[in-house]
Amino acid sequence: MTSLLEASDLRAFYGSTEVLHQLAFSVGEGTITALLGANGAGKTTTLRAICGLVRSSGEVRFAGTPIGGRATEDIVRLGIAHVPEGRGTFLSFTVEENLRLGAHVRRDKSQRRSDIDRLYGYFPILAERRRQQAGTLSGGEQQMLALSRALMSRPRLLLLDEPSLGLAPIVVQEIFRIMRRINAEERMSILLVEQNVNLALGLSDHAYLLETGRLALSGPSKELRQHEAVRRSYLGY
Amino acid sequence: MNGVLHQLFSGLATGGIYASLALALVMIYRATELVNFAQGEMAMFSTYLAWSMINAGLPYWPAFLLTIGVSFLAAAVIQLAIIRPLAGAPVLASVIVFIGLLLVFNSIAGWIFGYTIKTFPSPFPSEPLWANSYISTHEVGAIGVTLALLAILFAFFRWTELGLTMRAAAENPVSSRLVGIRVARMVALGWGLAAALGAVAGMMVAPIIFLDPNMMSGVLLYAFAAALLGGIDNPWGAVLGGFSLGIVENLLGAYLIGTELKMTVALAIIVLVLVVKPSGVFGRTVLTRV
Numbered sequence: 001m002t003s004l005l006e007a008s009d010l011r012a013f014y015g016s017t018e019v020l021h022q023l024a025f026s027v028g029e030g031t032i033t034a035l036l037g038a039n040g041a042g043k044t045t046t047l048r049a050i051c052g053l054v055r056s057s058g059e060v061r062f063a064g065t066p067i068g069g070r071a072t073e074d075i076v077r078l079g080i081a082h083v084p085e086g087r088g089t090f091l092s093f094t095v096e097e098n099l100r101l102g103a104h105v106r107r108d109k110s111q112r113r114s115d116i117d118r119l120y121g122y123f124p125i126l127a128e129r130r131r132q133q134a135g136t137l138s139g140g141e142q143q144m145l146a147l148s149r150a151l152m153s154r155p156r157l158l159l160l161d162e163p164s165l166g167l168a169p170i171v172v173q174e175i176f177r178i179m180r181r182i183n184a185e186e187r188m189s190i191l192l193v194e195q196n197v198n199l200a201l202g203l204s205d206h207a208y209l210l211e212t213g214r215l216a217l218s219g220p221s222k223e224l225r226q227h228e229a230v231r232r233s234y235l236g237y
Numbered sequence: 238m239n240g241v242l243h244q245l246f247s248g249l250a251t252g253g254i255y256a257s258l259a260l261a262l263v264m265i266y267r268a269t270e271l272v273n274f275a276q277g278e279m280a281m282f283s284t285y286l287a288w289s290m291i292n293a294g295l296p297y298w299p300a301f302l303l304t305i306g307v308s309f310l311a312a313a314v315i316q317l318a319i320i321r322p323l324a325g326a327p328v329l330a331s332v333i334v335f336i337g338l339l340l341v342f343n344s345i346a347g348w349i350f351g352y353t354i355k356t357f358p359s360p361f362p363s364e365p366l367w368a369n370s371y372i373s374t375h376e377v378g379a380i381g382v383t384l385a386l387l388a389i390l391f392a393f394f395r396w397t398e399l400g401l402t403m404r405a406a407a408e409n410p411v412s413s414r415l416v417g418i419r420v421a422r423m424v425a426l427g428w429g430l431a432a433a434l435g436a437v438a439g440m441m442v443a444p445i446i447f448l449d450p451n452m453m454s455g456v457l458l459y460a461f462a463a464a465l466l467g468g469i470d471n472p473w474g475a476v477l478g479g480f481s482l483g484i485v486e487n488l489l490g491a492y493l494i495g496t497e498l499k500m501t502v503a504l505a506i507i508v509l510v511l512v513v514k515p516s517g518v519f520g521r522t523v524l525t526r527v
Contacts, residue, residue, distance in 0.1 A: 051415065076417035088412035090405050100398075101405050105417035153416065 004029045004157055004189045005050070010058035012049040019045055020056070020213045027157065032183055032190045034200040034221065036234065037210035043193040044085050046210070047159045051075055051082045063156065077105050081155035085162060087146040091135035095126055098134050098145055102152030119148040122178050140171035147175070151182070158190045164199060176203050197234035201225045242371045244487045250376035251445065252483020253383030257438040258460035259467070259475035260387070261431035266469050268407040268427045271331050275338035277457030280435030281450060282342045283308040284443050285350050288357055297360040301440060305433045312432030313425040320428070321421060346450040357443035379441040386437055387476060390430070403427060455500055459486065462503040465510045468520020482506065
């Protein structure tokens with residue numbers, strides 16, 4: 001298995017404070033990788049560092065190309081889509097306009113229509129709400145929209161920041177089910193940040209556990225699930 | 238009655254000019270949450286530019302279009318060179334730079350063109366339309382030009398891909414960068430459009446209030462009041478505020494307080510809006526958790 005994203009010695013800073021310390025991790029092509037950890041462990045910051053939204057040092061390679069120090073707008077063009085913390089919805093725009101904005105980096109605008117329809121296939125509720133203002137959607141619908149918006153750029157790697165946050169369990173299950181489908185049907189690699197460790201380990205192939213900005217543990221998700229410390233601290237049994 | 242109608246119509250004409258400048262302020266405010274205090278002086282400078290071109294023998298409309306183009310480019314360059322490096326700086330730093338720009342433009346205009354008041358030509362005939370006694374042809378023309386401009390801008394932001402992208406960059410810069418929008422370019426473009434609007438406002442108001450380096454200070458004050466009245470982040474509010482302030486200013490000036498105190502009306506409205514309803518009539522209240 002070749003890795004699509006590879007980070008080594010990754011550090012990130014807020015002001016002059018180092019908040020990520022020498023992280024090393026990789027995301028295999030076509031796999032789902034989870035970044036786990038408690039509040040403040042540095043999961044969101046890791047995603048932001050990959051996308052150039054925070055100051056960072058170290059090496060990050062995407063499909064072999066070093067992307068450290070590049071502008072966010074250029075990293076997106078290489079094929080990384082990021083659904084940020086809080087979903088990043090364009091609230092005053094319609095559902096369909098949000099999807100059009102998602103395709104901003106695409107050159108082949110002619111295929112945009114068919115892509116939108118393909119995503120409506122995954123999320124029929126969005127098709128019903130296509131002319132509605134995105135700000136009026138429910139939390140779950142907004143998460144589906146955020147996911148779809150990111151997919152509109154046809155990324156090779158999808159960075160997802162807490163897709164389960166603030167959603168009802170049944171909605172979370174639905175979204176995770178579709179993420180699995182997208183991963184399988186489109187061979188889309190996913191780097192997933194989650195506080196819900198149980199859920200994330202169920203979905204992912206491989207997982208990394210962060211504690212206060214350091215890598216504490218990593219391994220195949222199946223093995224981590226059995227791991228003594230993980231079970232006690234994060235799964236609660 | 239004739240008098241009232243006359244005041245009403247000429248109020249609409251100046252109101253359209255306030256509306257254009259107010260819209261320019263709102264455009265920049267939405268993109269950066271800053272009010273460009275130099276917007277009026279930039280418009281004044283554009284008007285001088287048009288004046289120089291016309292004086293050099295260029296016909297009115299080519300000079301008009303050329304001025305719009307040059308103003309657009311110059312403002313985009315100013316944004317990239319002077320304002321952009323201030324991204325992330327405290328608001329006060331930006332305010333000081335805006336005031337600095339205001340002074341620079343004012344002084345350069347005075348230095349190059351002098352402080353004597355000049356006449357500025359109107360592209361419209363001097364005899365009133367259908368020999369009416371309510372409104373001059375220039376005022377009709379100014380209203381027409383303003384409305385056409387607003388319609389073009391509306392269509393641009395509503396129906397073009399670039400317009401959509403610019404609105405997105407203004408609403409949510411981080412999310413925009415994450416879908417690959419070059420936000421910095423969009424902001425520079427916004428500055429260009431705002432300056433183009435200002436240039437038209439300047440060229441339309443100059444035949445009425447004449448050309449001098451301080452011509453826009455009053456206009457900017459009214460535009461600012463209009464933008465606040467409509468809600469500083471609402472383009473429609475700014476346009477409506479502009480037109481209504483133009484009318485109110487003219488009626489009050491003619492019948493109640495006289496022309497000397499006209500400027501005070503703008504100040505009174507600014508204070509009133511800030512005290513009674515800071516978000517303006519159509520504005521959005523933003524709640525921030527602290």
